Amino acid sequence: MTGVLLELARTFALLSLVSIGGINALLPEIHRQIVDVHGWMTDQAFANAFAIANASPGPNIIFVSLIGWQVAGLPGLLVSTLAILIPSSTLAYFAGRALTRWSHHPAVAVLRDALIPVALGLMLASGVSMMRTVDRDVVTVLISLATAAFVYTTRRNPLWALSAGALVNVAALHVL
Amino acid sequence: MQHEPSAPPRRNIGKAELFFGFLKIGLLGFGGIAPWARHIIVEEKRWLTDREFAELLGVGQVLPGPNVMNASILIGDRNQGLIGVVLCLLGQLVMPLIIVVALAVFYDRVASVPEVNAALIGAAAASAGLVLGTALKMVRNIRPTLLPLGIGAAGFAAIGLLRWPLVPVVLVLVPLAIVATWLARRR
Numbered sequence: 225m226t227g228v229l230l231e232l233a234r235t236f237a238l239l240s241l242v243s244i245g246g247i248n249a250l251l252p253e254i255h256r257q258i259v260d261v262h263g264w265m266t267d268q269a270f271a272n273a274f275a276i277a278n279a280s281p282g283p284n285i286i287f288v289s290l291i292g293w294q295v296a297g298l299p300g301l302l303v304s305t306l307a308i309l310i311p312s313s314t315l316a317y318f319a320g321r322a323l324t325r326w327s328h329h330p331a332v333a334v335l336r337d338a339l340i341p342v343a344l345g346l347m348l349a350s351g352v353s354m355m356r357t358v359d360r361d362v363v364t365v366l367i368s369l370a371t372a373a374f375v376y377t378t379r380r381n382p383l384w385a386l387s388a389g390a391l392v393n394v395a396a397l398h399v400l
Numbered sequence: 401m402q403h404e405p406s407a408p409p410r411r412n413i414g415k416a417e418l419f420f421g422f423l424k425i426g427l428l429g430f431g432g433i434a435p436w437a438r439h440i441i442v443e444e445k446r447w448l449t450d451r452e453f454a455e456l457l458g459v460g461q462v463l464p465g466p467n468v469m470n471a472s473i474l475i476g477d478r479n480q481g482l483i484g485v486v487l488c489l490l491g492q493l494v495m496p497l498i499i500v501v502a503l504a505v506f507y508d509r510v511a512s513v514p515e516v517n518a519a520l521i522g523a524a525a526a527s528a529g530l531v532l533g534t535a536l537k538m539v540r541n542i543r544p545t546l547l548p549l550g551i552g553a554a555g556f557a558a559i560g561l562l563r564w565p566l567v568p569v570v571l572v573l574v575p576l577a578i579v580a581t582w583l584a585r586r587r
Contacts, residue, residue, distance in 0.1 A: 320459070320477050340455055
């Protein structure tokens with residue numbers, strides 16, 4: 225048991241340090257480690273865990289937490305979560321401190337200005353990528369577009385649009 | 401883009417406020433947490449402007465780790481130091497962890513119900529629209545000039561349309577963006 229926990233910790237702590245772009249960028253490598261190298265989960269169990277993590281709210285590193293849970297129960301969950309979290313978070317903590325300390329340096333101002341459009345472009349891209357993955361018929365495309373319009377034009381809680389999307393798609397199941 | 405230095409938080413956000421703010425973000429953060437973080441932080445609590453939020457998200461994006469979690473570490477530290485960091489991370493994670501384990505336990509019984517499946521797909525489709533609409537809204541509110549608009553469009557095209565892998569795109573785009581921004585400022 226301790227051996228498995230140590231191996232989980234080592235695997236995810238290393239991945240944490242190279243996880244630019246978050247968990248989705250790491251997905252192939254996580255699959256290789258968990259299914260192929262260690263044989264902790266079957267292909268099917270891995271795919272199911274991914275679906276479950278996507279159906280849950282929250283940051284998508286909870287997928288890693290769930291793998292830990294499936295492999296070694298509550299200790300596995302805690303170890304995996306901390307291992308994927310602590311290395312990258314420590315780096316972010318010190319990077320943030322450095323940015324604050326040098327905030328009046330012209331280079332930092334350039335860096336901040338340069339990163340804003342990068343963040344916007346990538347967020348836009350992730351919206352489109354999600355639509356390409358999820359939207360398989362006219363109804364789902366309409367749900368996506370209607371939600372985008374709702375969010376763009378109002379300040380209301382997006383939960384309304386999400387609930388409506390779920391209900392409309394269930395209704396479509398029975399009507400169409 | 402205007403070059404005003406990004407203002408430090410107008411007042412320090414309290415520890416409880418940080419924790420419960422991020423608890424809400426975690427709990428609502430279905431299908432990607434970034435739009436929810438923006439909704440709570442910019443629109444509901446008004447902790448940051450759209451521009452400040454985009455700056456932190458940009459920093460969070462180029463560092464390893466999830467972009468919103470990285471941004472929340474900066475927010476927590478600037479307001480309440482290391483304790484603030486821990487509260488922001490804990491707030492985001494505690495409910496999702498409980499929910500994901502509960503879902504895993506019930507998954508086999510629930511996944512085969514067609515209505516449940518349709519509801520999940522409908523909510524996922526809405527989440528995709530939520531990310532898209534939020535990004536467009538931020539572009540509208542930040543009103544970038546031609547140069548940043550070009551940088552953003554290049555990033556969008558590479559990842560969203562051409563589906564190039566993220567890491568090499570970021571490794572090329574960020575230095576390009578820095579050089580272009582620096583050259584534009586010198587003029």
